[in-house]
Amino acid sequence: MSTPWDHWLGTTIIILDLLIIAVLLPIVIMQRRESGATLAWALAIIFIPIIGLLGFWLFGTTRLYFRKRKRRKVEAELAPDIKRLKLDIQQEAQLIGIPASIVHLAHQLDKIGPSDGNQVQIYREGATTFHAIETAFDEAKHHIHVLYYIWEADATGRRMRDALIRAAQRGVEVRVLVDDVGSRHTRRHFFKPLQQVGGQVGRFLKVNLLSRRININHRNHRKIIVIDGDIAFTGGMNIGNVYAGLAEPWLDLHAQIRGPVAKDLQETFCEDWYHATGENLVKSIYFPVSVLEGAVSAQFLASGPADQGWQAIYTMLFAAMGMATERIWVETPYFVPDRPLMLALQTAALRGVDVRLLLPAKSDHPLVYYAGRSFWDDLLRAGARIFEYYPAMIHAKAVMIDSHFVTLGSTNMDQRSFRLNFEGNLFIYDAPIAAQLRQDFLDLCHQAREVTLKMRARLPLIERFKESITHILAPLL
Structure with missing residues (x-):
């Protein structure tokens, strides 16, 4: 039997939840984040208001x-x-x-350009x-x-x-x-x-x-x-x-x-x-x-949440991927792309560009690991190749595009690096350095296991479930 205290407590919780939703939801919407992140935060606030409030306070605010x-x-x-x-x-x-357009972009992003x-x-x-x-x-x-x-x-x-x-x-x-x-x-x-x-x-x-x-x-x-x-x-x-x-x-x-x-x-x-x-x-x-x-010839680009105008590293990578004609090889410990980046990789693979990902077989961040794997099927169906490296934890962050363009630095292939953190990458426009990194990439791929659609089809249900759940959180990772 419920008591007046239970009734009062229940009413208070409902009022508190409604208050959280009424105050926090407009804040989330007005931040004008990437749409997936906005939707994820909105759903968390609506369905689990108190937990959503705490999470937003720690991870989502734009203080x-x-x-x-x-x-x-x-x-x-x-x-x-x-x-x-x-x-x-x-x-x-x-x-x-x-390409001339990439050269022009390189100058636009830091006003001076490569040296x-x-x-x-x-x-x-x-x-x-x-x-x-x-x-x-x-x-x-x-x-x-x-x-x-x-x-x-x-x-x-x-x-x-x-x-x-x-x-x-x-x-x-x-x-x-x-x-x-x-x-x-x-x-x-x-x-x-x-x-x-x-x-x-x-x-x-x-x-x-x-x-x-x-x-x-x-x-x-x-x-x-x-x-x-x-x-x-x-x-x-x-x-x-x-x-x-x-x-x-x-x-x-x-x-x-x-x-x-x-x-x-x-x-x-x-x-x-x-x-x-x-x-x-x-x-x-x-x-x-x-x-x-x-x-x-090289250039160092820095980007961060306080950038005015352009997210320099993300913009350069996205543009270069869109113009790739031979290859896009990515080595990263954390792969959780947003929709535009995912589409750039899929489109490149579909038009015959050699798209490869070299990723760790085990990760020190399981949530990010499973969220990243949830994108694999779509990439594999487009013709991309994915390699899991077992001998060691891969923590390198590098992208090789065609024969002259490589970048390495602190930027992971995830939304936290592209939109939330202060990052810095060295962009190198040099055939010998690019060739060195490509050979290094190939040597690592030879020691790795290539993931195929057949292997993915045999994935246990519990693993699929982990990927599906974390995929929902991908815009927040």
Whole structure:
């Protein structure tokens, strides 16, 4: 038998649910997200209002509005000086083998475009990568700027920190910026020895559980190192034992760049550092005249939720895929495409382009893994090929298109990277580098298992169910 208390509690819950729906639903609609994400949030709020409210508070809000204003103010304040400095020191690239419309787009997306005269070294193994980074730290003369999403307080993290301490003790300016969520397990005292010898450490978009700054979206997922304004590193590796291959089999991708493109990475670091600390580093000492180190044409594009106008990385990839005539090879740990990107891959496969995906057979994010697999059937039916790599966890993020176009960096093939995170990718317009990465991709495919429609038809019902459920969540992942 129900009591007055039960009746009162039930009425209160109904009123609360209606209030949540009435207040939150217009907010979701007015955000003008991608339609699938809007629908997913709307359904969650309507059918499970309290849980939907908590989820939206943590993952879905655009409290970045004021941060966006700050970010755009940062970019507006720094842009004129950065452009002047870069125009004085960069040599415009003459791209060969790249469609004219892609060349035009490359210039539109950062107003300066690719530059010639770069030397690019590709690294696959974590041990080799961190040795190269440590060596570069030890050879630094004026400054070291480091930005990473994850910096673990383990043996590899201490090794990199101690190399920076040695540099600071020599009088080198050292600045480290880590994401406050990605590096949440690395406490502030970990960097204290570096700060005690003059190094500076900042945290990007600090999260405060006692305030409205609890949002864990809009993270800085970039991996950037700039040394003396002329040597840079970027790619998919964070700093930690996992990425060094010391904790488990792990396959990643990183690049060392010498030459003018290092200024592109410096520009992104300066904007992020100013955003986090208020210190303006746009000075000629950090943008020295580059020595032309090689013959590679390249460009570093950064994108994020505060971008004005275009999502640079997504826009470039989408355009290049639409113009591909030979191949689109994608290596990524997390594949959850939106509808336009999915259509670009399907259309390319249907018109005879060699479309291949190289993905991990096991993932450290099961939800994303199953959501990604829910797209496989449609791709396979269009003629794309999918390979699952078993020997190690693939964490590399790379796309190879035709014979001259490759990109690598921090950007996963999912909506979180394309729309929510601050990301950075190196775009390389160079046949020898493209050939090197293609051969590497083929070697990995030979060690992987190719997925076929027959294999998919034999998939157990429980696996199908997991994919179907997570497919609904795909716009939110």
